[in-house]
């Protein structure tokens with residue numbers, strides 16, 4: 001078995017951990033249960049943003065030159081607007097601060113590590129003993145970390161190889177994600193990058209030889225199409241179910257008994273909390289599938305579908321309702337007026353390269369902007385932010 005064209009850098013989090021997913025996805029594709037290529041409006045928007053960025057870096061243009069232009073991708077059409085232009089500018093300016101001749105949209109060959117595989121590196125350049133790659137992520141939904149990013153490391157390997165393996169000391173990887181976290185960086189030594197490449201060689205050898213295993217995990221399963229099948233992915237189902245079921249004394253009967261929370265170890269509690277979002281999403285999908293089965297006339301034993309509660313009331317003729325209300329209540333018929341949100345204000349008031357805006361108002365408004373402190377949140381112990389100190393500890397040194 002070969003692993004030709006199956007191990008894309010963007011899916012490295014999946015196939016490098018869950019090696020069995022590669023053949024599983026191919027099987028589902030062959031059965032027509034997974035499309036050859038996913039296209040969505042969001043992906044197409046990202047493609048358009050990449051095209052604008054590429055032309056700017058390639059031909060010395062600015063994103064605002066494209067405002068008002070219509071560009072199509074994957075069957076979707078977009079008009080480049082001020083927002084896209086503004087979002088692309090920061091990353092383009094950053095690249096230009098560091099090089100005047102970047103490599104742009106380079107197809108990099110990953111064969112020395114993953115035979116037959118390749119990827120497209122958005123931007124790369126070598127300056128002194130530093131090799132830099134920059135990857136645009138135009139999505140706004142999920143912030144992507146640069147630290148530990150396997151996709152970037154594969155691009156970096158490919159770009160370093162493409163440039164003839166220069167004797168650089170370090171590799172700087174940048175994610176330019178203007179709508180979710182901005183510019184993010186991770187620098188590692190060339191030795192560390194090469195070490196990662198060696199690990200990828202071993203992963204490739206295992207996949208090619210069929211020495212594979214299912215290894216569910218947050219990152220591995222995040223974009224895996226196997227879990228989206230009607231029956232889900234058996235390995236992932238078991239992984240999630242084990243997390244929940246172990247917390248019950250007795251699952252039989254109408255009311256399963258939950259273990260006393262104090263008997264759950266702190267390690268196990270964190271393990272469950274860390275995966276709470278996946279557990280919730282998985283339960284929601286089970287609920288949806290169970291409801292659909294009942295609606296299809298094949299309810300899960302012990303269940304049935306009934307009509308839900310009525311939705312919210314609304315006026316079938318809003319104009320007529322408004323006239324009646326104003327006649328009866330005058331100004332009280334309306335909600336109090338409210339100013340638009342800060343994001344909308346920024347769009348309408350902040351001056352731009354091709355937008356006059358209201359510079360003085362914007363200056364004055366900025367003096368009035370504040371943010372409340374964030375609420376404490378739980379993150380993995382290796383998260384970049386320092387841990388909050390318990391209040392009692394903060395007073396320890398006062399003696």
Ligand code: SF4
Pocket residue numbers: 014018020021024214215216217220221224225226227233234235236
């Ligand atoms: S859903 Fe997760 S465990 Fe299942 S095949 Fe995909 S990556 Fe592997």
